Amino acid sequence: MAVMQIGIIGLGKFGFHLGKNLVRLGHQVLGLDADPEKVRDAQALFTQVYQLEATDKKALEQIRVADMSHMVVSVGHSMEASILISLYLKELGVQKIWVKAVSTDHEKILRRIGVDEVFIPERYAAKQLAHRLVNPGLIEFLPMDQQVAIKELSVAAWAGKTLRQLDLTNTAGVQVIAYRLLGEKNYSYLPKADAPLRQGDFLVVVGNEKRLGELKP
Incomplete structure (x- = not known):
């Protein structure tokens, strides 16, 4: 993986x-x-840290934010x-701009400006938790068109069978990605297709959330 240069505005x-x-x-x-305490906390971990007011376009220009591959804006609850x-980041030519939004209206405005990605962490975390609560074993829900999820399964009924025999891709529409x-x-x-599964082994599978819930491993 190539090393990326990423800037983060707002060190809450x-x-x-x-x-x-x-x-x-x-x-x-x-x-x-702009908070000296937050800057001090980050100095021991980040590659480089500056104390400045990011609403000052000249200050952003002077530290060459346009050289970053990505800039992430996370400035608390201040929409303005x-x-x-x-x-300013758009005007300065930053390649990719990701921004944390605090509301749907905030998200709409940011998209009108033309930022590359808008995210609301609380919304994402709540959706993930909801799916994990109602679907035991779910590792992560992926918000795609097909409601794709990743789930860990404990082998019981499948014990003694091989992945080749189970043929989960064709019979259940899911794919084993780890074990x-x-x-x-x-x-x-890269699980071995001809190795018999044992009771208590774990498989990590990816596929449609509903289909995953129907599996009886």
């Missing part, structure tokens, strides 16, 4: 943890915030600041 809880995880993934992260910063053998902690990928 969301911006800080986003940057922290991006650094862990091996990317270079530029952090910007978020919109203004996003507009974890009984007693092991880590997942392995």
